[in-house]
Amino acid sequence: MFIITVIKLLLIALNIFPSRFTNRRIMFLIYMTNLVTHVMMDEPRFAQPIPNVTVAVGRDANLPCVVEHLGGYKVAWIHIDRQMILTIHRHVISRIPRYSITYTDNTWLLHVNQAHQDDRGYYMCQVNTNPMISQVGYLQVVVPPNILDIESTPSSVAVRENQNINMTCRADGFPTPKIIWRREDGEEIAVEKKKKVLVYDGDVLPLTKVSRNEMGAYLCIATNGVPPSVSKRIILDVEFSPMIWVPNQLVGAPAGTDVTIDCHTEAHPNCFALCWALPLN
Ligand SMILES: *[C@@H]1O[C@H](CO)[C@@H](O)[C@H](O)[C@H]1NC(C)=O
Ligand SMILES: *[C@@H]1O[C@H](CO)[C@@H](O)[C@H](O)[C@H]1NC(C)=O
Numbered sequence: 001m002f003i004i005t006v007i008k009l010l011l012i013a014l015n016i017f018p019s020r021f022t023n024r025r026i027m028f029l030i031y032m033t034n035l036v037t038h039v040m041m042d043e044p045r046f047a048q049p050i051p052n053v054t055v056a057v058g059r060d061a062n063l064p065c066v067v068e069h070l071g072g073y074k075v076a077w078i079h080i081d082r083q084m085i086l087t088i089h090r091h092v093i094s095r096i097p098r099y100s101i102t103y104t105d106n107t108w109l110l111h112v113n114q115a116h117q118d119d120r121g122y123y124m125c126q127v128n129t130n131p132m133i134s135q136v137g138y139l140q141v142v143v144p145p146n147i148l149d150i151e152s153t154p155s156s157v158a159v160r161e162n163q164n165i166n167m168t169c170r171a172d173g174f175p176t177p178k179i180i181w182r183r184e185d186g187e188e189i190a191v192e193k194k195k196k197v198l199v200y201d202g203d204v205l206p207l208t209k210v211s212r213n214e215m216g217a218y219l220c221i222a223t224n225g226v227p228p229s230v231s232k233r234i235i236l237d238v239e240f241s242p243m244i245w246v247p248n249q250l251v252g253a254p255a256g257t258d259v260t261i262d263c264h265t266e267a268h269p270n271c272f273a274l275c276w277a278l279p280l281n
Contacts, residue, residue, distance in 0.1 A: 042068070042069040043069060043129060044067050044068065044069050044070050044071060044073050044127045044129055044133065045067070045068055045069060045133070046065070046066065046067060046068075046125075046133070046135050047066040047067065047068050047106065048066050049135060049137070050063055050064065050065055050123065050125060050135055050136065050137025051063075051064070051137060052137060052138045052139075052140065053137065053138070053139050053140065054139075054140040054141075054142060055112070055115045055139065055140070055141055055142070056115075056141075056142055056143070056144065056226060057115055057116065057117060057141055057142070057143045057174075058114050058115065059114070059115060060111065060112065060113050060114065060115070061111075061112045061115050061119075061139055061141075062109050062110065062111055062112070063077075063109070063110040063112070063123050063125075063137055063139060064107050064108070064109050064110075065077070065107070065108045065109075065110070065125030065135070066106050066107050066108075067106055067108065067125075067127060068106055070106070070127070073127050073128055073129055074088055074089045074127070074128050075087075075088075075089065075108045075125060075126070075127055076088045076089075076125075076126045076127075076128070077099075077101065077108070077110045077123060077124070077125055077126075078123065078124040078125075078126060079094075079119075079121060079122075079123055080121060080122040080123065080124055080136070081120070081121030081122060082118070082121070084096075086099045086101075086110065086123075087099065087101040087108075087110065090103060098112055098113045098114055098115075098116070098119070099111065099112060099113075100113070108125065110123065110125075112139065115139070115141045116141070117141050117143065117174065119139060119141055120139060120140060120141040121138070121139060122136050122137070122138055123136065123137050123138070123139055124136050125137075141174070142174055142175070142224075142225075142226045143172075143173045143174040143226065144173055144224070144226040144227060144228060144229075144230075145171045145172070145173035145177035145222035145223060145224050145226070145229060145230050146171060146172055146173055146222075146230060147169060147170070147171045147220070147222055147230050147231075147232045148170045148171060148172060149232075151168070151170040152168055152169045152170055152220070152232060153167045153168050153169070153234050154234070155232065155233060155234055155235065156234070156235045156237065157234060157235070157236060157237070158236075158237040158238075158239055159207075159210050159236065159237070159238055159239070160238075160239050160240070161210060161211060161212055161238050161239065161240035162209050162210065162211075163209075163210060164206070164207065164208045164209065164210070165207050165210060165236070166204050166205065166206050166207070167181070167204070167205040167207065167218060167220070167234055167236070168203060168204050168205075169181075169203060169205075169220030169222065169232055169234075170203055171222035171230070173222070173224045173226065174224070174226075175224050175225065175226075176224065177222040177223060177224040178201065178222070178223055178224065179201070179202060179203050179220055179221070179222050180199050180200065180201055180220070180221050180223075181199065181200040181201075181202075181205045181218060181219065181220050181221075182198060182199050182200075182218070182219055182221070183216060183217070183218055183219070184216065184217035184218065184219055184233065185216055185217070186198075187216070189205070189207075189214075189218075190207070190214065191205065191206060191207065191208075192206070193208075194208075194209075205218070205220070207236075210236075210238050211238070212238045212240055214236065214238060215236055215237060215238040216235070216236060217233055217234070217235050217236075218233070218234045218235075218236055219231050219232070219233055219234075220232050220234065239269065244264070246261070246262065246264070247262050247264070248261075248262065
C-alpha cells in the first residue's frame with residue numbers, strides 16, 4: 001500500500017509543472033487537488049476473486065463480489081452468456097425473478113434461486129470507476145443423469161440363439177453421462193469376439209451369436225458425477241429350439257415293478273408337455 005502511494009506521488013509530482021500551460025497557478029491547484037484525492041482516498045478494488053460455483057439444477061447458488069473502498073461508486077452484476085445486466089447497486093434489473101442481491105460487509109452477493117441450465121456461464125461483477133474495473137466468475141449448473149426410455153431398449157427383449165443383438169441405453173444430464181453395463185447376477189459379459197468383461201462401457205452393448213448362457217437380467221447404469229446415478233434393468237430372453245435327451249434309451253424291468261424313465265428337455269420358452277408325448281409301450 002505504501003509503495004503504491006509513493007509511486008502515485010511521484011507520477012503526480014512529475015506532472016505538477018507542465019511547461020505548455022500558461023496559467024500555472026490554476027494547473028497547480030488542479031494537480032494539488034488531484035494529488036490530495038489520490039493520496040487521501042483509496043480507489044475501489046476487489047478484495048478477492050469470484051469463486052467458481054457449482055450447483056445442481058433446481059438448487060440455490062450465491063456468487064460473492066467483495067469490493068473495498070467502493071465510495072460513491074456502484075456495483076453491477078452481469079450474466080455474460082445472456083449479455084444481460086442483472087443488478088445495479090441494490091436493484092435487480094433483470095426480469096428473471098430468480099435473481100436477487102444482498103449487501104453485507106463489502107460483499108455484493110448475487111443469489112440465483114432454483115438454478116436453471118440457462119443460468120450456467122460467466123458472471124461479471126463491475127464497478128463504474130473510470131476506467132471501469134471488473135472480475136468474472138463461473139456458475140456451473142449440473143444435472144443428474146436420466147435414462148431416456150424412449151431411446152433405450154425396452155425392459156424385456158428377446159433374441160433367437162446365435163443371432164446378434166445390440167442393447168442400448170441413452171441418458172441425458174450435464175455433464176454428459178457415461179453408460180456402463182453389467183449383468184445382474186455378476187457373471188461376465190461376452191463382447192467383441194467373445195471377450196469376457198464384468199463391466200462394459202458404452203451406450204450400446206453389442207452381443208453377437210448370443211448363447212443361452214447369456215440369458216438374464218442386464219443393468220445399464222448412467223453416471224456423470226452428479227448424484228444420484230440411475231440404472232435400467234433389461235431382461236434378455238434367448239429363444240432356442242427344444243432339445244430332448246433320454247439318458248437310457250432302453251429300460252428293462254421285470255413285470256410288476258416300478259420303472260422310472262428319465263427324460264430331459266431344454267428349451268426356451270419351456271415346453272415340458274412335449275417330452276411325455278413320446279409313445280410309451
Ligand atoms: C474459475 O475457472 C476459470 C476457468 O475454469 C479459472 O481460470 C479461474 O481461475 C477460476 N477461478 C477461481 C476463483 O477458481
Ligand atoms: C449393432 O450395431 C453395430 C454397430 O453400430 C451394427 O453394425 C450392427 O448391425 C448392429 N447389430 C444389430 C443386430 O442391430
